Amino acid sequence: MQAMEELEKLAKKLDEIDDKFKTEDRSDPSWNIRVQKKDLIVEQMHELFPIVPDSFPLSRYLLSSSFGHQVVAVMWIEFKKDPFHLNILCYMLLNASSNFLTCHILPVLSNIMNQCDSNQLCQLKQTLLAYSPPHNTSRYAMKLKLLEKIEPQIDFSISDIVKDSYWWRDVESKFFNSLSGTSQFRLCGLRIIRNKKLFDNFNNYRDYLGENSQILFVYHGSSSKSLEGIAKNGFLEPHMLDNVANKISILDQGYFGRGIYQGFAADYAIHYAENYKKSNEILLSMVLPGRSYIVKKGGEKYGQVCESDFDSHLSPENKEIVLFQSKQILPLFIIRFERIPNANIVEEQC
Incomplete structure (x- = not known):
């Protein structure tokens, strides 16, 4: 006082x-x-x-x-x-x-x-x-x-966000509300992404989808270098992967379709970042799923293109979404996380 x-x-x-x-x-x-x-x-x-x-x-x-x-x-x-x-x-x-x-x-x-x-x-x-x-x-x-x-x-541009400021609180809230497992994490760094080209492409695709233009928030885990590349150039579409297969690591042809994988839970993206990329960073993005095809178990869509008359695939347990066009995804923030030791997440089985 x-x-x-x-x-x-x-x-x-x-x-x-x-x-x-x-x-x-x-x-x-x-x-x-x-x-x-x-x-x-x-x-x-x-x-x-x-x-x-x-x-x-x-x-x-x-x-x-x-x-x-x-x-x-x-x-x-x-x-x-x-x-x-x-x-x-x-x-x-x-x-x-x-x-x-x-x-x-x-x-x-x-x-x-x-x-x-x-x-x-x-x-x-x-x-x-x-x-x-x-x-x-x-x-x-x-x-x-x-x-x-x-x-x-x-x-x-990519800029550091001050802790406890408006965007920090907003992202932190989304991050914690998305957690699906028992593991605990904290944010220890946040960078905001601004990319006019990706922003315009995203909004144009949103107009194209019309009444199916709902927005979801998703997470993607990878190395710091890869995330910065995505922030600048967007995600590589499936047909582009053949040209860079010898330069980047591809886990498989895609259990739920040959596309761009995003997780709805931050800890699911963290699982991939830590175990496959030895990274402590994940990407928070907005996506336009459009009409989503729910994949059945048993590798129904392994390595396949998007189901006809749909715009994306949903994994059987609704943990992941597969997009097939870069313009469906707008990178927003690079999150640096820190793990509080606890139980590990269990990877979704195909």
Whole structure:
């Protein structure tokens, strides 16, 4: 509570400075005094955030008419590096009445950029294009700098996600909710994938499927090098495997069809990563299964192409899905896991 009380006092001081120094003339000596005092207060705010409780009432501060409260809210988002509130920051940037607030929003946007997914970066790009500060100002220079950083990140990039931030919590929740066995794991690293080409291919295929365009979240285990290759180029389709058979390890022709295998449970993908690739990383992706054919036991579809009039195969025990086109899969995150010793998963039998 003491940290919150100090933040309230500092927010009030920011408001009082604006009331005391009314001048907008930058040549007036009092202008520099005002800016220096504000900067000092913001530095003091930064020192308090590590001891501010997670129950910080962000919405109340953002919606406050107090300029000081709004600055506190922006600084809190920067401290948490949380892109969940990106839309609010974008709105504030376009509607801020204070140059001082705007000058702090821009670097905050820069700092949380690596925590954004492709959609969020595209939103930020559109906001910056709509933002029109005067030329020959630091704000205009920052706008150009941010736009230069965003474009290549949207095309293709992989960035580390900060622990306990928005995407970390989201992926962690999916990861733990998917676990099927008794083994226990923890996340010890997370990287977000942005790939415009794969994103566009995925969405085009989703449009093609129409009413059958439901999305599922799946996992794939492999080596770190292979996962980075998939993030950049997508999964190899079955007809491509013949050309690279001497370069990559292929376990078999596919018990449930000759396609791209994904697991619904994170620990099922971990089983393959650990036992076949000696890896501690798996891939979390979205997939478009379309119409799924449920494979019968006994190797009914061993090494075969997709069943006619279907788009994917489901394994008999519904542990794995087999896709046959790379555009059905959009890689989202590379998860680094750590095992907490316990019972091992039992591999599904064909």
